[in-house]
Amino acid sequence: MQNKPDTKWYYCIGQERFGPFSEADFVREILDDKIQDETLIWYHGAAGWIKLSDSPIAAMITTIRSRVSPPPISSSKEDRENIKASDEINEPIISNYWKKKFDSVEKMPRDGAGKPTINREGKWNSNIKNFSVASFWGFMFGPLYYIKLKMYHKAAFIISIWIIIQSIQQFIESISGVPLTGKFEYFLLIVIPMYCCFYVNIDYYRFIKYKENLWDWFPKILTPTQSVASVFLVSIILAIAVFQNFDSADDILNDVSGVWRGDDGTIASIDLISKKTISIGNSTVYCSLKNSDTVSGVAVLVCNHGKNSENILVTISKRQVKSGFTIAISINDSGEVQYSYVRPL
Incomplete structure (x- = not known):
């Protein structure tokens, strides 16, 4: 032409x-x-x-x-063995299962670099093709399935993100006193498994065909190992900081849990570990930790009688005495009532 x-x-x-x-x-x-x-x-x-x-x-x-194209293969046994050895060094052995999966991946849309990716157009007839590369094992086992496929960098990154999200959830709960169950769990239990479900086979294809250890949007100034190591280190430091704070808070909650008698003879049953309730007389409220101070021995709780009921701010303070300690309970910053220890729950 x-x-x-x-x-x-x-x-x-x-x-x-x-x-x-x-x-x-x-x-x-x-x-x-x-x-x-x-x-x-x-x-x-x-x-x-x-x-x-x-x-x-x-x-x-x-x-x-x-x-x-390569020249015809020699029929000599020595040449055939050399070619087989060369193939084993340069190309991984792909099973028939993965050959079929790779055929499906080949039909996927391509990104700017010409590599297969999930179609972002939002068209139903295009997105139906995505199901051909979906992985049941990726959905069930998440990043553990990446480890099985020896994609260690991507597995470590996904696990790091999981730790960071979990730590953020715990931190927000400790500050606000409001449980976030159902919000962050949606991300941890749905979004991450769904990502692994639809992307693990594409990621494995790119790992085998393009030797892609990590996603190409990571900073190029760092190697894949350095990139993942930095993210993983941040996740571990954040997790240690958050959960260390929770351990000290748990010490206070353990100390004040039990059966107590007030100066006026009222019995208070406090369970802030399993049931997370405070029962004084015939009234029971459900509590979550707002904040705590291990040094002064003070725990501030947000309590209510159930859904759609008004929140009550309960402050419990430990007071050291010769025989151990007593507690003082204040409701909505009103006057304190002193309680003496009776027995464990």
């Missing part, structure tokens, strides 16, 4: 267009498998977008591919 030297070539994947390319660069894109026979292409002078297989350069590509 005769083309002008300045002819520019384009191709599109989904709704994304790539180009312009010179003819030499365009052929290079084809030989790098970024453009398939079914890919739509366009060049200056063409009436519209056409498939590569229907284009004037299809025959030329076939000729070039035949020239760069």
Whole structure:
């Protein structure tokens, strides 16, 4: 085919267009498998977008591919063994199961780098294709399945994110005194498994085909190991800081849990470990920790009689005495009532 030297070539994947390319660069894109026979292409002078297989350069590509194909394999036993050994070194052994999965991944849309990815167009007929690469094992085992596939960097990153989210949840609960059950759990129990479900096979394909240890959006100034190590270190430091604070708070909650008698003879049953309730006389309230101070021995609780009831602020203070300690309970910053220890729950 005769083309002008300045002819520019384009191709599109989904709704994304790539180009312009010179003819030499365009052929290079084809030989790098970024453009398939079914890919739509366009060049200056063409009436519209056409498939590569229907284009004037299809025959030329076939000729070039035949020239760069390997020579016939020798029938000698020594040559066959050398070729087999070379293949085992350079290419992992892919089972028939993964060959089928990889065939499905090959049909997925491509990102800007020409690598398969989940279609972000939001079109139902396009997203149906995503189910062909879904992984039941990825959904059930999450990042552990990444470990099984030896994608250690990606597994460590996902686990680090899980730790960070869990630590943030615990920190917010300790500050606000309001349980976040059902909000962060949605992310931890649904979003992460769903990501692993739809992406683990694509990630494994890119891991095998492109040797991609970590996602290409990570900072290029760091190696994959350094990138993951820094994120993992942050997650561990955050988790230690948050849970160390909880351990000290648990000490106070353990100390004040039990049966107590007030100065006026009223019996108070306090269980802040399992039931998280305070019962004084015939009244019971449900409590969550708002904040605590281990040094002064003060725990501030947000309590209520149940859903849709008004919150009550309860402050419990430990007071050291010769025989051990007593507690003082204040409700909504009103006067304190002293209680003496009677027995454990």
